[in-house]
Amino acid sequence: MKLIFEKSRPGRRAADLPASDVPPVDLNDAIGEKYLRGDLEMPEVAEIDLVRHFTNLSRRNFGVDLGFYPLGSCTMKYNPKVNEDAAALPGFAGLHPAASESFAQGNLELMFSMQRLLSHIFGMAEFTLQPAAGAHGELTGVMMIKKYFESRGEKRGIILIPDTAHGTNPASGALCGFETVTLRSNAEGGVDLEHLESLMSANVAALMLTNPNTLGLFERGIEKVAALVHGKGGLLYGDGANANAFLGKVRPGDLGFDIIQLNLHKTFSTPHGGGGPGSGPVGVCAKLADYLPVPRIAKKGEVYSWSDNYPQSIGRVRSFYGNFAVVVKAYAYIRSLGAEGLRRATEMAVLNANYIKEKLKPHFDLPYDRVCMHECVFSGSRQAAQNGVHTTDIAKRLIDFGFHPPTVYFPLIVEQAMMIEPTETESKETLDAFCDAMIAIALEASQNPQLVKDAPFSTPVARLDEVLAARRPDVTWKKQ
Numbered sequence: 496m497k498l499i500f501e502k503s504r505p506g507r508r509a510a511d512l513p514a515s516d517v518p519p520v521d522l523n524d525a526i527g528e529k530y531l532r533g534d535l536e537m538p539e540v541a542e543i544d545l546v547r548h549f550t551n552l553s554r555r556n557f558g559v560d561l562g563f564y565p566l567g568s569c570t571m572k573y574n575p576k577v578n579e580d581a582a583a584l585p586g587f588a589g590l591h592p593a594a595s596e597s598f599a600q601g602n603l604e605l606m607f608s609m610q611r612l613l614s615h616i617f618g619m620a621e622f623t624l625q626p627a628a629g630a631h632g633e634l635t636g637v638m639m640i641k642k643y644f645e646s647r648g649e650k651r652g653i654i655l656i657p658d659t660a661h662g663t664n665p666a667s668g669a670l671c672g673f674e675t676v677t678l679r680s681n682a683e684g685g686v687d688l689e690h691l692e693s694l695m696s697a698n699v700a701a702l703m704l705t706n707p708n709t710l711g712l713f714e715r716g717i718e719k720v721a722a723l724v725h726g727k728g729g730l731l732y733g734d735g736a737n738a739n740a741f742l743g744k745v746r747p748g749d750l751g752f753d754i755i756q757l758n759l760h761k762t763f764s765t766p767h768g769g770g771g772p773g774s775g776p777v778g779v780c781a782k783l784a785d786y787l788p789v790p791r792i793a794k795k796g797e798v799y800s801w802s803d804n805y806p807q808s809i810g811r812v813r814s815f816y817g818n819f820a821v822v823v824k825a826y827a828y829i830r831s832l833g834a835e836g837l838r839r840a841t842e843m844a845v846l847n848a849n850y851i852k853e854k855l856k857p858h859f860d861l862p863y864d865r866v867c868m869h870e871c872v873f874s875g876s877r878q879a880a881q882n883g884v885h886t887t888d889i890a891k892r893l894i895d896f897g898f899h900p901p902t903v904y905f906p907l908i909v910e911q912a913m914m915i916e917p918t919e920t921e922s923k924e925t926l927d928a929f930c931d932a933m934i935a936i937a938l939e940a941s942q943n944p945q946l947v948k949d950a951p952f953s954t955p956v957a958r959l960d961e962v963l964a965a966r967r968p969d970v971t972w973k974k975q
């Protein structure tokens with residue numbers, strides 16, 4: 496496919512503007528050379544070329560509006576379009592972020608209500624909506640943990656992280672200057688309590704725990720985990736990326752979590768992928784509330800205002816007030832489902848994952864064979880050992896069947912991992928079609944392994960050097 500620059504012809508236009516009726520000004524004189532680069536290429540195309548170019552590009556991509564997207568840990572549920580309508584309302588989309596409080600009362604009310612809703616759903620005392628993604632929420636949370644112990648005059652240098660954790664957990668700890676120590680999982684995929692007990696000391700600031708964890712398994716010993724951490728004065732941090740597994744069923748605050756980050760773009764139905772925008776609110780128990788980022792929203796009578804008057808706060812973590820439009824979409828989603836709808840979403844998400852787990856169990860290794868939550872983790876070890884077909888090959892072959900592959904090679908403790916998260920929004924027919932494809936690929940792997948290793952056949956490009964693409968992206972274009 497040609498670049499839009501290659502389709503460019505001098506003078507061609509997508510829109511005709513009327514002739515200017517004001518005297519021309521040389522912008523280079525007015526604002527200086529640095530704003531107007533003479534060497535900056537601009538494509539010149541007609542409207543039809545423009546529409547076709549981007550429509551064709553979009554058809555080379557894959558999204559949840561095109562097909563099943565069981566990318567584990569990412570919760571690629573369908574995003575109802577009414578959420579977009581809500582976020583596009585002129586009062587939300589058109590308000591300038593620097594507008595005064597008196598012009599922003601409705602927006603402030605929405606944010607305030609959202610904080611109260613999230614506090615209620617997750618059993619926390621307070622929430623901030625500032626962080627722009629899950630990882631950013633983690634960073635915010637760990638900054639608060641650090642400040643909490645500093646203000647108490649306690650020197651704690653360690654954060655414990657289970658070996659199943661998402662890579663952003665140790666990264667967040669390290670960014671704040673903590674040493675991160677790996678906590679082992681036990682044979683049934685939960686926290687090894689003896690190992691935790693041996694690691695807990697007055698030097699441990701927090702345990703960062705994902706529950707259900709990235710194996711899709713609920714932490715059976717969660718109360719004991721909380722008691723062990725709290726017993727040594729530590730804090731229990733919850734990575735809430737997997738919240739789709741327990742909405743309306745259990746509240747992290749009630750389980751003993753002191754602080755938790757959410758991923759609104761995952762759990763609460765906002766289009767995501769490709770880098771954003773997202774929203775990673777952080778909820779805290781009462782004793783951590785003073786450390787939340789500022790400004791915070793205050794409500795006096797019926798009037799909302801911003802307040803910076805929290806001397807213990809970690810300060811600002813984001814310009815303005817976070818990704819407001821994402822918050823509006825998540826709010827619309829929560830309000831349209833209601834308490835019963837959220838609970839039902841979780842029940843269906845868990846049912847769907849278990850359905851897939853049971854259907855695929857005879858065909859792929861299942862290292863942790865117990866009832867799962869919203870996702871299940873298989874291993875491609877059998878296919879790798881018997882046929883030399885690896886999880887990458889299975890993932891690539893799935894594309895030919897019209898499905899987005901599951902998350903692969905994560906969590907790290909499962910060899911040849913395939914982490915499948917169907918979400919609640921998929922029908923039984925879709926789940927069956929996906930399972931049929933997986934079973935067909937398992938058969939191909941044993942009968943014609945080379946076919947699977949050469950896949951995909953249906954895409955514009957097949958196997959790319961993903962490392963090179965990430966490390967040395969080539970985004971240059973030279974005019975011929």
Ligand SMILES: *Cc1c(COP(=O)(O)O)cnc(C)c1O
Nearest residue numbers: 568628629630661663734736758
């Ligand atoms: C997605 C995810 C994160 C990071 O969230 P982002 O919004 O992508 O920054 C952290 N932990 C887990 C378990 C996740 O699945």
